[in-house]
Amino acid sequence: MGKVVIDMSMSLDGFIAGLHxxxxxxxxxxxxxxxxxLFNGDMVSKHSTFFKLTSENRDVLDCSLDSEGAGLTGRRTFxxxxxxxGSPPGGSPMFILTHYPPEDFMEGDTPFTFVTDGIESAIKQAKAAAGNKVVGVSGASTAQQCLAAGLADEIHIHLIPVLLGKGIRLFESLPEQIQLELMRIVTDMDVTHLFYHVK
Ligand SMILES: NC(=O)c1ccc[n+]([C@@H]2O[C@H](COP(=O)([O-])OP(=O)(O)OC[C@H]3O[C@@H](n4cnc5c(N)ncnc54)[C@H](OP(=O)(O)O)[C@@H]3O)[C@@H](O)[C@H]2O)c1
Structure with missing residues (x-):
């Protein structure tokens, strides 16, 4: 089975979104x-012309999208x-944690599965869909549950040199210390990509 990778852009003070x-x-x-x-260069990803990337950032994004076999996020992000x-970048099957699956949503090429029975079930289903590829996790609540349940193998942070001050923190309310091992760093203008293994 493939790895579970939390992959998010984060401010230096730990926020993945501002308020409101x-x-x-x-x-x-x-x-x-x-x-x-994702928009400060002039090269496009091989997965999507939406992004405008520098060469280094394109390699990081394409590597991430190449490796992804399924995505998992929460209902707020969705x-x-x-x-x-209906067509997320990368195009792999998407799993959405929610208490209330929508009766109706825009469907495209990508299969969506709404999971109501918890993070373990969501990861199990996403891993089965991903095969030997990665389950990419996003959304702060979803990522926190993944870490708290010991289900995350890696954390990839795209660290932005800004102090946002307020918003949604990625690493909030974790039940215990989690040790990480730095695997790789890629630096580019306006971002530092940090790749950690969860011990
Ligand atoms: N910086 C980045 O790279 C990045 C990437 C992705 C997203 N984001 C941002 O992250 C923010 C969203 O993150 P978030 O932490 O607020 O929310 P989230 O993880 O996207 O979604 C949380 C919601 O998912 C549902 N949910 C979560 N756990 C559940 C469980 N165990 N069982 C059933 N339902 C569950 C609940 O919704 P219901 O109860 O309504 O079903 C909950 O309110 C947005 O601002 C988004 O734009 C940032």
Missing amino acids: DSQEQPLGENGAVLHSW DIVGGWG
Whole structure:
């Protein structure tokens, strides 16, 4: 079975979104800077022409999307991005943790599964779909549950040199210390990509 990788852009003070996130401002107040590394170059990803990347950032993104066999996130992220219009970048099957599956949502090429029986079940189903590829995890609540349950193998942080001050913290309310081992660093203008193994 493949690995479970938490993969998110984060401010230096630990936020993955600002306050008052919504469909109008998906990353909250002042939060758009967190994804600026995806749009500050002139090269496109092989997976999507949406992103405009520097060469280093394109390699990081393409490597991540190449390795992904399934995605897992929470209902807040799903709603805020409008379910990616049914076609998330990467195109692998998506699993959404929710208490209330939507009766209706925009369907595209990508299969969506709404999981109501907890993080363990969500990871099990996503791993089965991913085969020997990676389950990419995003959403702060979803990532925290994954870490708390000991289900995450790696954490990939795209660290943005900004102090957001307020918003949604990635590492909130973890029940105990979690030891990490740094595997790789890639630096580029306006972002440092940090790749950790969860011990
Ligand atoms: N910086 C980045 O790279 C990045 C990447 C992705 C997302 N984001 C941002 O992250 C924010 C969303 O993160 P978040 O932590 O607020 O929310 P989230 O993890 O996306 O979703 C949380 C929601 O999922 C459902 N849920 C979570 N755990 C569940 C469980 N065990 N069983 C059933 N349902 C469960 C609940 O919704 P219901 O009770 O309503 O079903 C919960 O409110 C957004 O601002 C988004 O734009 C940032």
